Amino acid sequence: MKLYSCPCCCKPIGIGEFVTKPTRKKYRWFEFSQYLLFCPHCEAEVALDEKFQRWALLVLPAIVLFVWDVALSKQGGVDRLLLYGSLFLAAIGVIMLFIKRKLVVVNPPSNIGLQSDAAPPHA
Numbered sequence: 317m318k319l320y321s322c323p324c325c326c327k328p329i330g331i332g333e334f335v336t337k338p339t340r341k342k343y344r345w346f347e348f349s350q351y352l353l354f355c356p357h358c359e360a361e362v363a364l365d366e367k368f369q370r371w372a373l374l375v376l377p378a379i380v381l382f383v384w385d386v387a388l389s390k391q392g393g394v395d396r397l398l399l400y401g402s403l404f405l406a407a408i409g410v411i412m413l414f415i416k417r418k419l420v421v422v423n424p425p426s427n428i429g430l431q432s433d434a435a436p437p438h439a
Contacts, residue, residue: 319331322357323418337352337354338352361422363420367416369413371410
């Protein structure tokens, strides 16, 4: 199943098809990725757009309310309507997370996607 398309060559890319190379950058303790992703077709360096990851924050209220419900279960817990509403909001967040994800080019290769420096023909 092809989940992504390269922004340079527009060819579909599956999850396991990315070419990975280790990075030389020293990452801090909270940063996860230590590899660079490259398109297998055009060798352009690509990365996941970070804006789509904000949709994952809609899952946070459901997690907090579930823990709160378990902790307060002897006193009656959390109102069920509030808990179901937060689960619905989390489902919307997960769906939008998968809909809005896309790849962006980090460093375009020299032969793809660059305009030539020649003057336009109708100058």
